[in-house]
Amino acid sequence: MQVARTRAVALLGLAGSLVEVEADISSQLPAFVLIGLPDAALAEARDRVKAAATNAGCALPARRITVNLSPAALPKQGSGFDLAIAMACLAAAGQVSAASVAEVVHLGELSLDGRLRPIAGVLPAVLAAVRGGAETVMVPAANAAEASLVSGARVVPVASLIEAARWHGGDFPESTCEPVALPHAASSPVAMPGDLADVVGNELAVEALQIAAAGGHHLFMHGPPGAGKTMLASRLPGLLPDLSTDAALEVASLRSLAGGGVPGALDLRPPFEAPHHTATAASIVGGGSRVIRPGAAPRASHGVLFLDELT
Amino acid sequence: MVRASTGVRMPRQRRRQRRHAAGMTHNQTLGARGEQLAADHLEALGMEILTRNWRCREGELDIVARDGADLVCVEVKTRSTTSFGHPFEAVTAQKLSRLRRLAALWCQASDASARCIRIDVVSVLDHGAAGPVIEHLRGVN
Numbered sequence: 001m002q003v004a005r006t007r008a009v010a011l012l013g014l015a016g017s018l019v020e021v022e023a024d025i026s027s028q029l030p031a032f033v034l035i036g037l038p039d040a041a042l043a044e045a046r047d048r049v050k051a052a053a054t055n056a057g058c059a060l061p062a063r064r065i066t067v068n069l070s071p072a073a074l075p076k077q078g079s080g081f082d083l084a085i086a087m088a089c090l091a092a093a094g095q096v097s098a099a100s101v102a103e104v105v106h107l108g109e110l111s112l113d114g115r116l117r118p119i120a121g122v123l124p125a126v127l128a129a130v131r132g133g134a135e136t137v138m139v140p141a142a143n144a145a146e147a148s149l150v151s152g153a154r155v156v157p158v159a160s161l162i163e164a165a166r167w168h169g170g171d172f173p174e175s176t177c178e179p180v181a182l183p184h185a186a187s188s189p190v191a192m193p194g195d196l197a198d199v200v201g202n203e204l205a206v207e208a209l210q211i212a213a214a215g216g217h218h219l220f221m222h223g224p225p226g227a228g229k230t231m232l233a234s235r236l237p238g239l240l241p242d243l244s245t246d247a248a249l250e251v252a253s254l255r256s257l258a259g260g261g262v263p264g265a266l267d268l269r270p271p272f273e274a275p276h277h278t279a280t281a282a283s284i285v286g287g288g289s290r291v292i293r294p295g296a297a298p299r300a301s302h303g304v305l306f307l308d309e310l311t
Numbered sequence: 312m313v314r315a316s317t318g319v320r321m322p323r324q325r326r327r328q329r330r331h332a333a334g335m336t337h338n339q340t341l342g343a344r345g346e347q348l349a350a351d352h353l354e355a356l357g358m359e360i361l362t363r364n365w366r367c368r369e370g371e372l373d374i375v376a377r378d379g380a381d382l383v384c385v386e387v388k389t390r391s392t393t394s395f396g397h398p399f400e401a402v403t404a405q406k407l408s409r410l411r412r413l414a415a416l417w418c419q420a421s422d423a424s425a426r427c428i429r430i431d432v433v434s435v436l437d438h439g440a441a442g443p444v445i446e447h448l449r450g451v452n
Contacts, residue, residue, distance in 0.1 A: 029407070029432065029451050030400045062397035062434075063448075 002026070004091030004098040007105045007134065008069075008084035009125040010076040013292040014253055016121075016128025018105070020070040021081065023088035028064035034085070036069030039077040039290055048079070048110050049086045056114025056161045058172055061093050077290050079109035080119040083138065086110060086161055087168065096168035104156070105129040106164070107147075108140040114161040117180050118142035124253040126150045138164060141179040146256060149249065149266050194235045205232050213239035230308055234274075237304045242268040247302040254294050254301060270303035277309035345389025345435035345443075346373055352433065352445050358383065365417055372413050382425030384414040389435040398434035399448065407451065 005022040019036075032046045053060045067085050069076055084106035091098040107125055109117040122143040127150050129137050136154045139147045144157035158164045159179035162172050199206060205221065205228070212219040213236060221229040243251065248266050255271075275284055275296040286295030297305055335343070350360055358376040365372045374385035386406070388398035395401075410430050418428070429450045436444040 027448050029402050029448065030397060062399045062446075 002092060004088050004101060006084050006088045006091070006101045007129075008081045008107060009105065009128050010074055011078075011121050011125055011128070011257070014124050014250070014257060016125050017074065018129060018132040018134065019074065019076060019081075021084040021088045022068045022070060023085070023092040024066045025061060025089075025092045026064045026066070030062045031064045033064070033066045034069075035066070036072045037075045038069065039075065041079050042076055042081055045079065045082050045085055048082055048112065049089065051112045052082070052110040052114040052161055053086060053090070055112060056175070058090060058095055058162060058165055058170065060089050065089055065092070075290065078119065080107050080121070080125065082110040083108035083116060083161070083164060087164060090165055090170065091168070096165050096170040100168040104136045104138050105134040106138045107143070108138070110161060111180065113177070114175070115177050115180050116140035116158060116160055116164070118182050120259045121257045122146045123149060123249070123256040126153055126155070127249065127253065129153065138167070142182045149252060194231070195238060196235045199228070199232065199235065202228055202232065209236055209239060212236065233306055233308070236306075237270060237272040240270045240304070243270055243302055251302055254299055258294050258299060271300055272304045272306065273297070273300035274306040274308065277307070341391060341437065342389050345437065346387045348435050348443055348445060349385065349387040349433040350374055352447065353385065361423075367413070367416055367420070369416060370409055370413055372410070372417055375417055378429070380426040382414075382418070382423060382428045383431050384410055384417065384428070385431045385433055386410055387433045387435065389437060391437050391439065393436065398436060399432060399446070402432050402451075
């Protein structure tokens, strides 16, 4: 087999689309060519994949390898394509089963010793894969909990390139390397929201809070300093009902995209974001030219965006 | 002289290598053996060897052969280990363009005519015990 293909996911914000990764090995002098609009981080996948394969003990053939990411016009970024590129190359070289590789969506970044590193945005990527009709998704071991939040996908966590190759029927000795753990996420300071029962008086404001929470309305509080505006507003998240599964998945996807760790169980509590009153427009709205990162407002989707000290 | 095929060039005063019979260095005998193995391989494929180690001011062609109507210039790379990379990796774009130039020069010098001039690269990996491994790339570009 000189040509093999598999799939990966290109994320643009929360929306992901399936990308076909094709590898061709031709009888030419050794070279590794990566085409299909990769950004700088993705173009470096070339060197990561080559070194990882050599060091893991499943070296790629000394021939010309061409990898195409299709649709070629869709810009792709990040290091999450490493595993897909490596598996397509190994399948083209006949070292693993091409039929097995073609069926699976691969996500993950390779380290030079052949271990798999976790990537940001696994949750939206797996969601996109399932929507695109994929049944099996291979993810780095550290992202397994996050990926398994999506129902309808069979998640295969792997710790290294060799483990992935063995899963696809490659004849390699078992790898003994330690899986790469998630970088310790700075636990977000989500203090338990206060209880509205603590509030004495202020019946009108409490009723307004209840109406806003029940109907999902915006709320504007105006009054002199010391009237209890902040105290009341910070108690709003506790009033909100639990999120539906779809909404919770979207919230978790946004958190995953922002680079924050996603816990193993789906968090059904609505998010609460309280940006500082000097926060810039960019930090509240989010954005970016290629990698789109959510700001405070999108991170508060389905929850509460608390803007204090508005003047 | 056969070009030593190690990718690493040592300073002149340190380039004192093991000398074999006929005053050749280890790499020279390795290279010569590799070229002999490559020539045998090409002949087994039905090619006719026209000349070996043809040299001019621009450089050297290891083997010039005829494959049917095609003229084939063959570069042979011999290694005893892949520690410095696969032998094929030693053929750089610069080397390839020199081979093309040399092919044209050979045609001029020998008045040979060919329908098509092709450049092949043969890698000989001579690990010792297991016997040499020969790989052959046809028509590289």
